[in-house]
Amino acid sequence: MARVLILGGGFGGVVAAERLAKELDDEHQITLVSRSRRFVFYPELVRLAFGNCQREDVSFDLRQTMLRRRVNFIEAEVARIDPFERKVTIAHGEVEGQLPYDYLIFALGRRLATERITGFYENAHHLLNVDKALRFGKAIAAFHEGRAVIGQCPEARLPVPVYETAFALSRLLEERGERERASITIVSPDPPGLQLGDPDVTIALRMALDAHRIKFLSDFPINRVTTGAAIASDGRAINFNLLMLLPPxxxxxAASYLGITDDESYINVDSAMHVIGLERTYAIGDCVNFSGPKMGHMAVRQGEVAATNLTAEINGHEPVSQYFHEMRLVIDEGGSDSIYLHKDLWVDEPANLRQGRFWSWAKRVQEKYWEAAHS
Known part of the structure; x- marks a missing residue:
């Protein structure tokens, strides 16, 4: 019998657990540890902030979902990992102590390094968890005039919510008859002329932003926020009445002291999702050291690859699945300027770009499919 331990209950962890439950014989034990029993569908949090769905629409009970798939579930936090003794210490949950394992999958996600931006906690909104999205929603409801600044800090690595928030705010203000009283500016640390790594995407985005009269301020790496002003590292400042920033x-x-990460604590893996330098250990999702944005569909595919290769390893075979680093995203503008983008991040080729209302609809359908298939 092999004991498989999965750390993290996001997209990658859930998919890996489900795939392993299907591919491994019943004699093997699968356990998933998550700090929360609620799975959160992060792509819906912009819609939650704008009141287009409810809290229960963006999350489901992970414990019941896992137990129905013969996966043990423990709600706790990972305190320490010992890859040599193959034990994980967990704390602050329903179970505390050490969990032994034979095979390990890291799926612990990313940490929000808000402390790198002075004044972020006191003066900025973000929408990367349910409570923060709802809090930002209250600020949106109270915003009727002035300047809204929407952006990302250096190393935020998640551009889609920035654009979708700006488009949604523009449409809301139009509906209220308040658009003339407010301005919207997107701020980005990236240099001008190459959003999402592709010139065609840059043109499409700029045209959509212009149609909504949304300004775009590039090369603005925010490192400090005060009451009413976001300040770049070179001292430039932009004033605001409403601010939503994605933090670094x-x-x-949990992995930073094991000698398996880069300087930013992202875990080094190969294309089989095997952790470089550790046996019987895999890593998936936002915690891995791959270039580009951190996105749910990437974690899903990485979870599939890791589960397939872990199953092969348990059965005495070589890895049979490889991960290819692709970016697939929809920026929902709410209308005909919605953008679909597909780009291979390991190959220097142009992106596949499509636009139209269909992609806004397709994104909603995909989200409903995910909930139906995994909850």
Whole structure:
């Protein structure tokens, strides 16, 4: 019997657990540890902030979902990992102590390094968890005039919510008859002329932003926020009446002392999702050291690859699945300027770009499919 331990209950962890439950014989034990028993569908949090769905629409009970698939579930936090003794210490949950394992999957996600931005906690909104999205929603409801600044800090690595928030705010203000009283500015630390790594995408985005009269301020790496002003590292400032910023990302601190990460604590893996330098250990999702944005569909595919290769390893075979680092995303503008993008991040080729109302609809359908298939 093999004991498989999965750390993390996000997209990658859930998919890996489900795939392992299907592929491994019943004699093997699968356990998933998550700090929360609620799975959160992060792509819906912009819609939650704008009141287009409810709290229960963006999450489901992970414990019941796992137990129905013969996966043990423990709600707790990972305190320490010992890859040599193959034990994980867990704390602050329903079970505390050490969990032994034979095979391990890191799926611990990313940490929000808000401390890198002075004044972030006191003065900025974000929408990367349910409570923060609802809090930002209250600020949106109270915003009727002035300047809204929507952006990301250096190393935020998740551009889609920035654009979708700006588009949604523009449409809301139009519906209220308040658009003339308010301005919207997107701020980005990236240099001008190459959003999402592709010139065609840059043109499409700029045209959509212009249609909504949304300004775009590039090369603005925010490192400090005060009451009413976001300040870049070179001292430039932009005033605001409403601010939503995505903070810097960092890898999971649980792996940072094991000698398997880069300087930002992202775990080094190969294309089979095997952790470089550790036996019987895999890593998936936002915690891995791959270039580009951190996105749910990437974690899903990585979870599938890791589960397939772990199953092969248990059965005495070589890895049979490889991960290819692709970016697939929809920026929902709410209308005909919605954008679909597919780009291979390991190959220097142009992106596949499509636009139209269909992609807004397709994104909603995909989200409903995920909930139906995994909850």
């Amino acid at each position: 990302f960092q890898g999971s601190p």
